[in-house]
Amino acid sequence: MITLYGAPGWGSAISELMLRLADMPYRVENVEGFDRPGPQRDRLQQLNPLCQVPTLQLADGSVMTESAAIALMILDQHPHLAPQPGTPERSLFQRLLIWLVASVYPTFTYADYPQRWAPDAPQQLVDNIVRYRQSQLLWLDQQLRAAPYALGSEISLLDCYIVVMEHWTPGEEWYRQHTPRFSAVAAAVRQRPELKEVLAANGLL
Structure with a gap:
């Protein structure tokens, strides 16, 4: 069984939603507080020296990190959670998954811990990053089909990112006002009965 730290x-939460959507057996080890010195950080660091979540320990004992890598691992076993190969939707899925992880996802790390990167001007760094993030999210919104999911009528692993990220800065109200397709996708994912338990446990309902 997979253990998700x-x-x-x-x-x-993104990776947990992916695992639940794929109906893959897993258990969760809560390491809340891992981002500051203490026993939870020490515990996670034994598995992942970079001390980040998600960290997966697979059934064979190997460790996997990075949400995009986890998504590709899940797709190897559950290819229906992405559009069919050879279709325009598949190309868009691949493009947006990598773009989202490379261009938007890192901004949360920088903005959440600005004192690490700009100790003399942490608020200025946060303000600049949030403006950049908003510009990227506006572009992303134009790429989404929202019919009702990101790429059309079938849910994909990309939708797991959207429903979680809607709760992060700049916040749900900003998304509703400026990225209506993004918000519509998140709302559709929240209606999936098989995901409600995970969403509730992560404070996403």
Whole structure:
């Protein structure tokens, strides 16, 4: 069985939703507080020296990190959670998954811990990053089909990112006003009965 090391509402929620959507057996080890010195950080660091969530320990004992890598691992076993190969939707899925993880996802790390990167001007760094993030999210919104999911009528692993990220800065109200397709996708995912338990446990309902 897979063990998911994570914290409620953090990026590990994305991977947990992916696992639940794929109906893959897993258990959660809550390491809330891992981002500061203490026993939870020490515990996670034994598995993942970078001390980040999500961290997955697979059934064979190997460790996997990075949400995009986890998504690709899940797709190897559950290819229906992405559009069919050879279709325009598949190309868009691949493009948006990598773009989202490379261009938007890192901004949360920088803005959440600005004193690490700009100790003399942490608020200025946060303000600049949030403006950049908003510009990227506006572009993303234009790429989504929202019919009712990101890429059409079938849910994909990309939708797991959207429903979680809607709760992060700039916040649900901003998304509703400026990225209506993004918000519509998140609302559709929240209606999936098989995901409600995970969403509730992560404070996403």
